[in-house]
Amino acid sequence: MYPSFDSIIENLNAGKTYTFPGGVHPDDRKSLSNKDSIISPSIPPLLVIPLRQHIGSDGVCCVEVGEHVLKGQPLSQSSSPFSVPVHAPTSGEVVAIAPHVVAHPSGLTEMCVSIKPDGKDTWCELSPLTDYVEQDKSELVARICQAGISGMGGAGFPTHIKTSTSKPVEFLVLNGIECEPYITSDDRLMREHAWQIRQGLDILTHLISPKAIIVAVEDNKPEALEALNIACQDKDEYRVVSVETKYPAGGEKQLIQVLTGREVPRNGLPADVGVMMFNVGTCYAIADAILHGKPLIDRIVTVTGEAVKAPRNFKTMLGTPVSHLLEAAQYNPKKQKAPKVIMGGPMMGFTLSDATIPVIKTTNCLLVPSKKELVDDNAERACIRCSACADACPASLLPQQMFWHAKAKEYDKAEEYDLFDCIECGACAYVCPSEIPLVHYYRQAKAEIRLQRDEKNKAEKAKQRFEARNARLEREKLEREEKHRKAKEARLAANKAKEQAALNKEQTSPAPSDAKDKVAAALARAKAKKAALQAGNADTTSEVSETSPPTDDKKAQVAAAIARAKAKKAAQASNSTEQAVDATNTDTTSDDKKAKIAAAVARAKAKKAAQASNSTEQAVDATNTDTASDDKKAKIAAAIARAKAKKAAQQSDSQTQTVETNSDAPNAEQSPSVNSGTDDKTSDNDEQDEKKARIAAAVAKAKEKKAKQAQLEQSSEQSSSPQDASDSVVDDKKARIAAAVAKAKAKKAAQAKADSERENNTE
């Protein structure tokens, strides 16, 4: 059914409304708290303001701990269209920005700003916009966003998004229904501040330009109805309509159905049927924001139930802990069997897990029932298929079907029965004679379905990434093969060309190239030897070329270069320049460079030789002329040695404490000595390790001395769990790396040891 605009107006003019199916009539118990006027409680000792009090994302926090804030000062800023800022409800000092328990049934934490009020309650500078009619609409919307206004009726949708809609609006509705029992905050607000609500309505009308304006109030609030009537009496187009009391008439979808007979399509918004609805509290806050420049920092909260001596409405600062309000209403815990505080009404409210949970923008009531009042045994019986739930459901769902499938975890069938159309009003569970907590099952099923959908999406993404990775590896493999193939071909071609060239050259020019070079190099070497012996140089560079077998061409080249350099020197001394020149000339220019490098290295070596007394050092140093990674390898080897030593020490159980994961070289020297006390099983390995350890230790010592910083790192105790307590000094990083690697290796070695021991034991 989709009544046209005109027929709806006709209906309203005749004082008739449509109706929605189902619904229940619980006892409204509003008289408990709607008799007294709104008062403000004292300022609490601590205010905890969550950064997110609406549907959407957190704003970006723009204050720091220790900062002094004024009342109304923004604490966060809107970072995306769906984030709404929060403001300081009073002046004070920010004492913490940390996770704190928030008003959510789970009792989990979210980021909150904690403020300690200074009691002075000083406002920040306000900039009201009384001539809003002249202003640009976008400016007004921005003001509404900056004032931190989001829906105060319970859902918390950001208001600035609603007010900046581009769809044409036929009906602007103010929701003053407040259908849930016990809650009277909107009732008192309408009674006492009807004029400001009216002003807010003016602003909204200006912003949205609807065709018709309806203010809906339930018929159990005659005083509020009258107050609004008086406030809107000068404007005929503001229709104040009385709606028959039935829970949940205040739900957005249900109220639209009652007033206009139209249904909001599933997954759609009221704007899709030409309706825009605001809570009266939100409307009041909009007026505050535009006309007084005040951001949203407080709201009316009903504290009611028979367990409080003085139930009434409080104009509460956002962020007030619940305990403060309970105190203000004189909470009497003896009246309850077990302490229970419900945030919201008895049908849709959720129990709080903690009394320090703060009041937020969507908190309309704190209900503290006595033990006789809301008896809720939670003793579920079997469903007798009486269909009382289906009769009560305002969305015409089949709660019993959804329940059976949700209970059996047949989520796809539950979805088929339109589980996600459930508005969780609680009417079904209210009437169930078997006391089944129906809404609880639906919530669990919905959460489970959402998580499953998420997981499915993630799995899909992971699969795609996996396949993309496989494709990439395949591609790289093919490219590599391609490259090799090309290189092979090139090599073959080059060889062939060379051969050809060689053949050609032999035929054409008598000047030899390679062979002659080799001969020249050999001659140079011989000359160098002789020169070295003559010079009486302690440099055993030539030894190097003998002792350390030239496993790679580079080493040989370097040695050759050194030799050439020596030869040059010797030649200078003994006047055999030609050969030296020849030797050097036959090389390519890079060899000169290598020679220079080699010379420099040789100088360094000489220096070192002078410093050191150990002959093996030279051998080690020689290896240092190779690529720099050898340094690291040595360190790693040192670390490994240390680790092995540690392991050995552990076994021997004697000097465990003395072995430290320190990068101090001297300690590494101790480890070999410890090793000597180990079993025969590991002695073989240990001997080699000893040597390696000594080498590594020496290298390490040298490196340590080279390092300018002389201070030692804090030594961490040897323990099976690696704990690098060192500060991050860049120079020591490498050492730490080595240490960590050593630790890891030690652990692995220990594990392997344990495994092998176990194997041995079982054999």
Place this chain on the structure above:
Amino acid sequence: MKLSLSSSPHQRVKRDTGQVMRMVIYAMVPGMIAQSFFFGWGVLIQAFIAVLSAVVFEGIILALRNKPIERTLTDYSAVLTGLLIAISIPPTLPWWMTVTGVFFAIAVAKQVYGGLGFNIFNPAMIAYVVLLISFPAAMSLWLPPATHAEVVPTFFDALSLIFTGFTTSGYDVTQLKTVADGVTMATPLDTLKTDLTLGVTYSESLNKPIFDGGYFDAVGAGWGAVSLAYLLGGFYLVKTRIISWHIPGSIIVSVFVCALLMHLINADYYASPLFHLFNGAVMVGAFFIATDPVSASTTPKGRIVFGAAIGFWIVIIRTFGAYPDAVAFAVIIMNMAVPLIDYYTRPRVYGKKAKSSAGGRP
């Protein structure tokens, strides 16, 4: 402060399952009074036997299944089943037959399926059908109404009949069925059925003494009053919203319409609507038996279809079937069809277009 948690909603309607069942039992009281007025103490004694054995059987089975006994028994469903069986059987049925029937109802038709809420068939009707098919002779030994009977059994007579098969004076049930002129009197439905086979027309059959004293022309004595009393109880149930009007309303309308059609086709052969409505167990069936929530349809449209089909079957089986009364069979047949009916009569959900709801892949 450690606060206790619970899930919303935090309040409930005061009426729980036990209360619902109890109110149904209260609604049966007028009918039971009428029945015992016309047919003797037997009804009440049977009620006692049936309820006692129902509770005992259910208790034993719950203990075997390790379910909480007291909590389950306090939903009064066993009591209600016992009572429904008691009013459906002849008041002088031997006690052990009653107990057998109750056993079938509780153990086989209810607990084997999973207990309350899980049974497919109406347990009381299963019991009735089992007894009817196993002991056809005993199940057709209905007493004549007190207004017509020659010998009205006293309380001790009834007790003795039930436990021994003979009254204190030595009569047995067949003898008790004799009325003034030495003719045995059967129930109105039985009378008509037998007469039709003998070639007697419907209107001629109405001249039989059994039909004197009923409130309407076609209604049998005693039986009519009993049906009216149950109708009263039924109104009470609808008024207090224990049951919805859909099932009883559609059963009554359907019986009326079907009987009317047939009566119009051949008034000699087919009984009038009022005859069908007030003789036999249509009123009891419409308000107390077919409305058993567990085995009936759950959607509003589905309930109407369910009731209409039951009404149709009642008239058909009565007319063309072998048994005089057909309420039990009709209810059991429709119990089988309930999941199908429920599936195809789903209400249109808020916000969905009518075409896309209901139907689809089962």
Place this chain on the structure above:
Amino acid sequence: MTMSNTILFAVIAIGILALVFGLVLGYASIRFKVEGDPLVDQIDAVLPQTQCGQCGYPGCKPYAEAIADGDDINKCPPGGEATIKKLADLMGVEPKPLDAAHGEEDVKKVAFIREDECIGCTKCIQACPVDAILGAAKHMHTVIAEECTGCDLCVDPCPVDCIDMVPVTQTTSTWKWDFSSSPKGDIPVKMVS
């Protein structure tokens, strides 16, 4: 009519019927053929795609192929009970409890690299089956938490053992309405049946 004639007619009649029905069935099997997923794809869609290898196969697709060939369905710990049930339904076999030899079902975890200790060796990057680790040689490595499937394959290759498997924490948006896991308070829910 003679006996043999009767038989002959009977045989011919039935033969013709058989032919007709055969043609109808053949036509129907072609005309109404259901283009379904090949079984391996269906199985793969059920598996959780963590590519962890705990089942003994190098990825989920190979395991799916193995299941289609008749392998056991209870080898996937990340999938857990729910996946075993779904596979049992799909393959028409009895659901078996998770094979402990392949691992235990655990809470969902995500890898986390302790950046202070990372040496930039790229071993973990090579190990990750879904490329969820960002980094390059000698540069910091970090795990992209949204892409990490918790497969555990990066922990072993790391030479400095700086990768932790951290359980995913619940937030207010992922809470499953399980009051027993609420940090404070309790819910006395008594389920009768």
